[in-house]
Amino acid sequence: MRYWHLVFAFAAVFVVGTSAYSPFAADWWLPGGPGPDYTHSVSTFGKKIDSLYILILIITGVVFIGTQIALVWATYKFADTGPNRVAQYFHGSQRLEVIWTIIPAAILVFIALYQMGTWSDIKFRTAAPRVQPIAEITARQFQWVMRYAGADGKLNTPDDVQLVNDLHFVKDRPALIYLKSGDVQHSFFLPQMRIKQDAVPGLTIPVWFDADRSGHYELVCAELCGWGHYKMRGNVTVHDTQVQYDDWMTSEIRKQSQDQLVSAPATGSSGN
Amino acid sequence: MASIPYPVATTTATRAKPVTAPITPGKVAMWLFLATEIMFFTGLIGSYIVLRAGSSPFYYSETYAPGTPVSEMATTNGVKFFNWPVPYDKKVNPLSIDLTAGNTFILICSSVSMVLGLAAIQRGDKKKLTLWLGATVVIGSIFLGIQVYEYYSLMFGHHQPIGISRTGHFTPDVSLFASCFFTMTGFHGAHVFGGVVMLFCLFVQSLRGAYTQTNHAAVELIGLYWHFVDLVWIILFTVVYLV
């Protein structure tokens, strides 16, 4: 049977085809697809990450298609078709070896250096925006406990507001949070903003992000943290203006003080 | 299986030049085994270094139990804090350096007796081999005995001051230092124990006259192991007790 090359060709076509189609699927939002709700990444970092992703996709795509064509062609061209075919006898070629070492090396070094800046912008502490943190977020089994700075804009003061699974910040402004863990390891993941940072027991880690569109998003726990890991979900609300955010904050402060009057301090989960 | 008699390396070729020992599979394997042991202890010692470097500057003090959160302290005024127990400070560091220095010397002696034993059989002196092997077993056991005594007195013997342990007993759970100490010295002790058992087997074999000038690979290999264990101890002693 000499049609085996078709099997390999088919797999390659399937791979390329599904990848190419997927951004056009109706409910797709990554990266840059035409979906209804989340048409692109909504954050500055997200856009950088997406374009880096596309760049790597193109490079690896070319490598992939090239190698698969070579493989399929070789299986087609050099199949054992009978006694007339004779295999060539050679042990290799130094020149080829050098070529296919240097070219990939150059590509890889390029990718490595090219992305360094994005990484340092997102994670190096020196790159953190010089703003007051909006909240200290403590991940625990299985909820996000968020302590907002409250009316005075400062953390660790008596007017702090404590909420569960409810992240709020303002459009087009860098938001800074302090991330902690209360028990085991968790991970703070904002898929639409392409932000991910593990919450590590014993450490306090600053995380910053923004969004250029107001609306409702989701917060995901991305590190296995126990039986309820899958449902450790938070709501994310991006407000259009600082005023809206302040209004929301005032109402939360009011709620909280009422709670304190009526009963013990607010604890517990929000019914997840 | 083992249809081959005991000797590992006895061809006429090697017998002709007895000076340089040939490379045998046993030796290759022993060196590899020691390499894995080095990596194992590297894992432990490396962790120790990382943990020590990351230890909180308020972890140890003479006034509070190790690890007491600063928020639970009545006062920090005038309290001297350490991120790691200082040697010889009896209020935070329960280890007796003098005892262990002595013990280290004992272990080094056992390495010497091992060397002498090997040298003896290389000369063909079976009696001396038995003697030195016996000595090595005894000295190794003394080392273990002292270590057991040390453990016992740390854990149950004395009532330790608060700066060492909240409970008065120095057990692996009372502080990070205690965890590191018991784990590192404990694994080393287990290695010494294994070595003593093997040396004892050698000793019994040598009583039966199993080793000769040309046939004593086992003595050499276990000697290698024994020196390795000794070397590790010197590192551990320095790292855990002295600095």
Add this chain to the structure above:
Amino acid sequence: MSTEHTANGHGNGHGPVAADHGHDDHIHPAPTNFLKKYVFSEDHKVIGIQFLFSGLIFFVVGGLLALAIRWQLAWPWSPIPILSQALWSEQGYRMPPEFYNKLFTMHGSVMIFFVIIPLLTGAFGNYLIPLMIGARDMAFPKLNMFSYWFMWPAFIMMTYSFQVGATDFGWTAYPSGTVFHEASPGSQTGQTLWLGGLLFAGISSLMGSINYITTIIMLRAPGMKMFRMPMTVWAMFITALLQAFALPVLTSALAMQLLDRTVGTNFFVPANWSVGNGPVRVGGGQTLLWQHLFWFYSHPAVYIMILPAMGVVSDVISTFSRKPLFGYKPMVFAIAAIAGLGFIVWGHHMFQSGMNPALGATFMLSTMMIALPSAIKVFNWLGTMWGGKIQFTAAMLNAMAFVSMFIIGGLSGIFMAATPVDMHIHDTYFIVAHIHYVLFGGSTFGIFAAIYYWFPKMFGRMMDERLGKIHFFFSFIFFNGTFFLMHIIGMHGHPRRIADPTVYEYLRTTGTLAMNQFMTINALLLGATQLIFAFNFLYSLVAGPKAPNNPWNANSLEWTIESPPPHYNFATLPHVYHAAYEFSLPNADKDFLPQTEPRPLESEPLDPVMA
């Protein structure tokens, strides 16, 4: 332990120079007693086959666990056939969420520690090394036997842990969840058994690797220079070195975690920490330390799981292309480079872990560079096929699948190596896709190739080629159907290790749901396809046609002796004249030249750099 070494050592290696070995004098009689012959055997061939059978049995176990995972992902909380009836009839046939965590934890652990590593290094390493270098057995047969039997406590502990509530914190076992018993049901006895099991499996691997290295250094047949060894042996050699240097670090980490759990040491316990209303522990340790130690081993471990397969694939491709391996020496150096670099990339699993981001950048650089030797290997395989006369046997097809699927798996590694991109795809199904493209698409297809290739030698019977091709065809198709879309849902942000994606709005979309179901159906079919393999394997074992000595016209030493080889392998030790890749020499009467036959005088000398 060294008394053992010497007492049982063969004693036939006299020097580092292979040429003047004196093995010829001793041929051990085969044991006659059943127990010594088949159970507590010291014959490397029997031990290899023991590893093969245990590995395949655990492959079924791990595979069935995977199918349960897939079922839950496609149809969350709906009753799983058989499993639900058996376990949860009181709970309305609904799987409890922690059970899902147990499923993938045990799936990953079983597949890695009981299937891929034992099959590649245990089964094929044992079986092939002595045969391919022309030795009568391993350097230390008894140690070899122990290395198999040390797997049994591991098997038993892991299997038994299902009984007491298997561990559920992932195969990576990150603290503090795994240290505090209160963290989850599986963090009670289950985690302790897991640690114990891994310790035994690790010691088994260490014994094996010491044995392999010594054997390869000391027991090569006359003329078998290092640079004449088949790629399989080279790969096993370098893998064994990787194992010898990386595994002990895992051993120390396992010991520390075990102590943390049992005697209350504080290595991985943060200061004044408690979990789930448990007692507060003094702590002071660091949880990230575990990750460093774990990945210091487990990254090299992923190369332990691919390098032997790469070796096998090189041999298979060369044989069935009827052509010398393209760039034999560069291939060897590439393996060595992968192994060397493999030691300095572990941090790429920790980019988002809170490790210093500057450190992350250096790990990114080394991770990028490790793609280079892999690239060399891929191109050399293609170069080997180029201009050949390719015979599409089942072994060859699986080897080619290795090449094409490893490329996908490797290239997805580039995305993750890019730290900013990893930020998004870390702990999503993109990673799961990568895992399976390298471990199934790579290692497992490599294992299939090895089984089809060496089955005749191992059991003296041929496997059915037609069934083999059918098995390959469907495996290849359904494999891609199962795992490729994981890249896409991963990029979509689908986290791994979640029991129910529909909790999240952005995953509650028809596209994601449909893809999950599509993957599950493919996974079920992929599993069913393995039944063809199982049938072929078992049927051929008893009723396959008798195998000739050299069914594939290959060159390496194992094909010069009977199938299956006699107890002592070689009646007279062979003399080796060249590497195993002299296929299709011009003007020769046959298209292969066994290593025991010198090259014809008139043929051109071999290229010193390439061959």
